[in-house]
Amino acid sequence: GNSVTQMEGPVTLSEEAFLTINCTYTATGYPSLFWYVQYPGEGLQLLLKATKADDKGSNKGFEATYRKETTSFHLEKGSVQVSDSAVYFCALQGAQKLVFGQGTRLTINP
């Protein structure tokens, strides 16, 4: 079945550091890929998405490229801020349901 594997956390960085959170997937067919962010005590917010190979999703300085050849969708940001501290989930959608990775807790120190 479909599955998502995320880089294990937690990840702690200093403000303005470069961020990479790795995500790889296993799926049949051609799924859509997503990154969701969950701030403390809140729900899931869609951060960015890509629906086909080589698509690049971007939002709020975050980027991820759908790499079919490596089955990856790594999340990157060039300069993180304290306000980026949250849990990040990589997810894929095949026919209907979303399948999530285990989440990566990111803490940014000033």
Added chain:
Amino acid sequence: AAGVIQSPRHLIKEKRETATLKCYPIPRHDTVYWYQQGPGQDPQFLISFYEKMQSDKGSIPDRFSAQQFSDYHSELNMSSLELGDSALYFCASSLRSGGEQYFGPGTRLTVT
């Protein structure tokens, strides 16, 4: 813009009690999904409905049931609650089955 509405936001129940969670999708969205997120866990898919019919089923216990009504809102009914049912329950809706999902704020259920 209107978002997915879930009620209640917080619910405390005792073991063996029942609970009903409600979800109101974004207007014109015809598909609803339910997910369960345990403490420190990733969200797990429970069940989905498209045009009032069950469209997919995940790891939903037999003690749980759900339905989608004619106005497209959905209810998740949970009986014989167990301590392990304590979790955040998310509802999401989409414009069509398999479309982009928009999440509600979740209902935090605590079973004591």
